[in-house]
Amino acid sequence: MRNHRASLLAIILLGSLPIACGDGEPSAPLEVPLIIEAKGDGTTDPPPGTYLHRPGTVVTVTARPAPSADFAGWSGAASETDDAVTVTMDGNKTLTATFETASWPSEGQATYLNPILPGDHPDMNIYIEGDDFYITGSSFNMSPNVEILRSRDLIHWERVSRVVDPAWSGLAASTSAGGGTWGGFIVKAAGGYRVYFAVNFNQYFAEAESLAGPWGEPVHVEPLDPYTPPGEDPELVQFNRGTGYDDSVFIDDDGTTYLVVKAGQCRWNGETDGAENNFGVNLLQKIDPETGQLSGESIDLSFVNWNVENGGCGDPAGDPDNAVEENWAEGPTMTKRNGFYYYFDSTHTGCGGVQFGWRSATLSGEPADWTPLGAVLTGEAPWSGAQHSTAPFQIADGTWWVFSHSYECDSSWRGLGRQGLLSQVTWIDDESGAGVPVVNGRLGVPARAPALPPSDIPFLLPVNDAFEEEKLAPAWTFYGNMPPDRYSVTDRAGWLRLKPAEGETRWAIQKDALHAKAMVVRMDFAPEAEGDAAGVRLGNAVFPEAELTAFPTWARPASLEVSVARVRADGVDQIRFAFRSVVPVLNADESAYESTEATVVSYDVEAPPEKTLWLKLVHDRDHQATGWFSTDRLTWTQVGEPVDISALEDYDTVNTGWVGSQAGVFATSASADFDLFTYRDGFTEIAAAAPDQESSTEVVPSPSEGQVLGGLESGAWAMYGSVDLGSGGVKSTDVELRASSVKGGAVEVWLDPLAGGRRVATCDVPATGSWETWTTVTCEVDAAGSHEVYLRAKGGSGELLRLASMRFVPGKK
Incomplete structure (x- = not known):
């Protein structure tokens, strides 16, 4: 050879x-x-x-x-x-x-888009230590209570810990959906930290060496002497006003720490028979740094409640002609600048609420010493309820900022709750340095970001979870106290097991935060007895039906939920897609609620023989929800028809227990195992016009595609957080972009660039001839896991392309 x-x-x-x-x-x-x-x-x-x-x-x-x-x-x-x-x-x-x-970006985020904290983040207070910013707020009856968030750039936040164990006995008398813990603020203490919060209108604090915990048993803050309304005889009229709710803390230049208290609502009605009276009290009370208790010194600022022009209810004499019952000076905060004290309060916490300010050169309780500054924060659509702000705070470059909360009042998304908004503050000063704070820019449009170093923390959204840790991720919460024997992530490694008793439902949930999404679970469950059920759910706070009838008639409460579940009904193992609404019914003279009425829209199909299934709950920006199931996450079967869930997504949580929508899993009467929860499925189409953050883009109308993402010049980008690109044996093999372009361009697809991630594709978009001629561009990718997905335009000058949607294509690993 x-x-x-x-x-x-x-x-x-x-x-x-x-x-x-x-x-x-x-x-x-x-x-x-x-x-x-x-x-x-x-x-x-x-x-x-x-x-x-x-x-x-x-x-x-x-x-x-x-x-x-x-x-x-x-x-x-x-x-x-x-x-x-x-x-x-x-x-x-x-x-x-x-x-x-490829490396991008090289600098911090130049602009940001509100909400910075999407979903329910009410009644916030901020604490600053070095380069770190921390936020706390109201948890209500979502436990574990008192969530602490941390950031270094004010845009990206991560969960640090939760302070209050749901088994703590102090929560036993506050179990309604709107009960639990209200407000929260952090104070540095000898050897560690204290976090204050309110339960039943009284303050408590817990201590820890680190803000990451573990936290000790809460301690009650003992109130000072009973309060006497102005002009009354203290021997005849005294009330124990507690220590307030939605309080904050103010630390003066000499280190003196004050509890900034709000207790009660509205005005003193003149009763002198000793009966409890819910008149408003606003106080500054010194905190003993050693004990955390009140020291006994107090400054009375309750006059802010009686100034109608600046947000109060009316005068202390109780003149009904001067009453403005829907206003009271709540959510108080205080800061100091150029030697002047600034006090802020809100008229109420819902849509239309306004933030008012007061200024004084001295810290006194004399009304004459305080100059009313009028409305210093009024929201604009869709955030027309912006108020309940943190105290304005200064960062390293000298600029001032403030967080506030608001519903999306001028849209159909109030069900998401009071979301967290960031705004820059400028000061208009006179020659003495006395200023008026002015909130810069419109809340609903992109604004210049704080000049802080870039952060590798993901944008705060619900997490996609494979339950691989020995403890639940801190994003997860429960309705009220979830006994440890009712759930486990260690009974079966890699699975969350919900273990309700017979006739009982248990939920594991996270704050809903997006207008549109597809939630997916992989579940191991076979219902055996009639009524056994488990699946994926989106709903508002859970109310016992009898509790709904206890609401005042103006509240119009409702218990609403949509779910996809495996159930045994009428002796048949079924997949059920259902929307359930329970509302109270008025009596004949409409003076009170006398019963409840449930309306259910549901579709059932016989379940496949496999015990382990995938369930998917999808809803779009038009409030249309659909239910699906699959045996492999590749091929899906729809259950029934789309259902309109706008009643859920536009309910006002002020009237229904304060708590925004919650997304997660549930089980009824029998144990169910979940080894995956996906909040945002990347294999289901994601609308491009709803990014979580963006730079230099704009939303434009399209007659054929609805709202689309436009203005995409070279370098412009849009980010979509918490996208599951593959889990449970499935990965992404391609990405599909629905696009149009007059002259052609390209889209780079990046995963987690702020955390040193990579570019996974560059998709060339051909010239389609007009903005209304759309094409689907498919690019090969190889990715799995949960990521922030950035779409970045690349090409020549001017507007290069528009995007209608993005979808990743699944394949087997």
Whole structure:
């Protein structure tokens, strides 16, 4: 057998050496080698290797970077930076293509979009230590209570801990949906920290060495002497006003710490018989730094409740003609600047509420010492309830900022609760340095971001969870006290097990935060007895039906939920998609509620034989929900028809227990195991016009596609957080972008760039001829897990393209 390998080697060697003719003179080689090399994450066309060419041949070589890399340029036989280069073979040559891992962004986020804290984040207070910012607020009856969040750039927040164990005995007398813990603020203490919060209109605090916990048993803050309304005889009229709710803390320049108290509502009605009276009291009470208790010194600022022009209810004499019953000076905060004290309060916590301010050169209880500043924060659509703000605070570059909360009052999304908004504050000063704070910019449009270092913390949204830890992630909560024997993440490794008693339902839930999403669970459950059920759910606070009838008639409460579940009903194992609404019914004279009425829209199909199934609950920006099931997460079967759930997504939580919508899983009467919860499924279409954060984009109307994302010039981007790109044996193999373009462009798809993530695709969008001619562009990707997905425009000048939607394509791992 001939040795072809040896013959080929001889040809290569001969081709690289001059060959002598009969007269002894050397002649040109028959072929010369071109050695192609690639450095970094990429290849070439033709691939790297050694190629023989006749002298004078012109060879074209093209650089092919990997999706996560950029072509940096050629060296050796060429020095151009174009992807394709030509080489004339006039001798032995080496050509090297160099690739660099794509890196973006190089700076912090330049603009931001509210809400910074989407979902229910009411009654916030801020604590600053070094480069870290911390926020606490009201939990109500969502436990574990008193969530602490941390940030370094004021835009990206992470959960640090929860302070109050739901089994704490102090919560036993406050079990309604609107009960639990109200407000919250952090104080530095010797050896650690104290977190204050209210239960039943009284303050408590818990202590820990670190804000990450563990936290000790809460301690009751003992009230001071009973309060006497102005002008009354203290021997005749005294009331124990407790220590308030939605309080905050103020620390003066000398370190003196004050509890900024709000107790009660509205006005003193003049009763002198000793009966309890819910008149409003606003106080500054000194805190003993050693004990955490009140020291006994108090400054009375209750006059703010009686100033109608500046948010109060009316005068202390109880004149009904001067009463404004829906206003009271609540949510008080205080800051100090240029030697002046600034006191802030809100008229009420719902839509239309207004933040008012007062200024004084001295910390006193004399009304004459305080100058009313009028409304210092009034919201604009859709955040027309912006108030209940933190105290304005200053950051390293000298700018001032404030957080407030608001419903989306001028839309159909009040069910998400009072969401967290960030605003910059400027001060209009006179010659003495006395100022008036002015909140900058409109809340509903992009604004300049704080000049702080970039953060690698993901944008705060509900988490996608595979339950791989020995404790539930801090994003998870329960309605009220969830006894430890009713759930487990250790009974079966990698699974969350809900273990309700017979006739009981148990939920594991997170704050709902998006206008549209697809929630997916993988569940191991077979209902055996009639009424057994388990699945995925979106709903408002859970109320016993009898409790709904106890609401005042103006409240119009309702218990609302939509779910996809496996159930046993009428003796059949079924998949059920249902929307349930329970509302109270008025009596004949409409003076009170006398009963409740349930309305259920549901669809049932027989369940497949497999015990382990995937369930999916989808709802879009038009409040249309659909239910689905699957045996492999690749092929889905729809259950019934779409259902309108706008009643759930537009309910006003002020009237129904304060708590915003919650998303998660449940089980009824029998144990169920979940090894995956996905809040935002990347395999279901995501509307491009609803990014969680963006830069230099705009939402524009499209007659054919509805609202779309436009204004995409080169470098503009949109971010979609908490997207599940594959779990449970499934991964993303492609991404589909629904796009239009007049002149063509490209979209880079990045995963977690703020945390050093990678670019997974660059999708070329061809010129479609008009903004209303749409095409679906498909690009190959290889990704799994939960990520922040950034879509970044790339190309020439002007608007390059518009995007209607994004969807990742699933495949088996």
